Amino acid sequence: MHSNLFRQSFLGLTCTQFFGAANDNILKVVLTFMVVDGAWKGDLGEGGQGIVGACFTIPFILLSGYGGQIADRYSKRDVSVVLKWAELPIALVAMYGFWSENLWITLLALVALTSQSAFFGPAKYGMIPEIVPDSDLSRANGTINMMTNIAVIVGTLVGGWVSDHYSPKEIAGVIPELPTLWLPGAALVAFALAGIATVMLLGKLPQGDATMRFDWHPVRIYWESILQMRQTRLLIVMLAWAYFYMLAGISLFILPEYTQILDVSRFEASALMGVMGIAIGVGCATAGLISGHRIEPRLIPIGAAGLTLFFFLLGTVPPKMPEMGEYLRVVFSNVGMFVLGAGFFAGFYIIPLQSLLQKLAPENERGRFLGTANAVSFCFMTFSAFLYSAIAGFFGDQPQRMFVLCALLMAGGAAYFLYRLRGIRAELVVGAAGP
8 A cells, every 4th residue: 555556646647548548449439330330331441440440550650759759858747738638629520520420520530539649658658657666667557557448448338339329220120219429529528528637636747858859750760769679678578569469459350340240239249348458457457466566577478378369269169149138148258258368368468568668768768769669569550450451351251260360470479579588587687686
């Protein structure tokens, strides 16, 4: 109970991240369902959710480097406050897009919202070492990731419920109700206002390096950071972290397809994404607790093995739902249990890597390095969006078979990254002990 995690600034950061992540996911989930089987079905072609995913990730690639520089130059608290206020007009644009049933305005709002998140990311992760000591890094990251995934659950479930009311779907011959066009925008505005309220809890933070020269070149920012990362283990840590997000991206494109695989409502299908969010959150929190006051790289192979196993089960075991009430039948199906297992072990994989990124990054350039890591992870996620769009047609009415590909990629990638990271735990122990 003496932990720094209970102080106002960290609680303010955690709540702000919660509302922001929930809002991102509400908008993305509603758009995804609309292009899969809703109001805009077919408007983006086969595998259209991959294009929605690309709109979600590309701003992170283009803007995270700038966000990292801003986080290094100014107070991360001030940057966060400005960005949370910017979320409100973006939510209002999305509200108009949904109300007017205009796909392109709504996609523009998604790009704007993820651009705002791209600037917030380096400030968010960069301020954690300024709020808590190194001994609390693993637990702080576990807590932030747990709350982020709870936010994903909330955003996903709200998004699924909103989707069913915005563009009602006929199920088992039941005639749908009239659409509620104002509902998506109202949800987005409400979460934006909540984020503005919680960001004000952040305490004063250092101003940063006001003399830092701002680099406007979009590629040079990342290239110079990567060259510096190559001098330490930081580069391979970043790549191992980003690789996970490629596989997570593919998984999140497959899950909405269960509306058709299982013939269920969007809210029921969104429950699967909610299960994944809960599981990742619990896995992250558990990894943080196991790590205690240190960074524990030995959790990485455990996480990788669990992900490989449950991806393989998702891709090979026929989906089967128990005879029980609506909503719970999907959660307690074999699909729900496999998603739960994959999500839990994902937490074991990503928490040590995220803590290593923060620990190994130079203190005066932490924002730039974390911005680069953010951009690279979203490059991998964008690749997953285009990959999904390219191969979705080959799997026909069994898109869940793509989980087998995820299992193979996880096994091969983990073997390579673990080989490159061998001995890093001993190096951390030596570094902590000093000369």
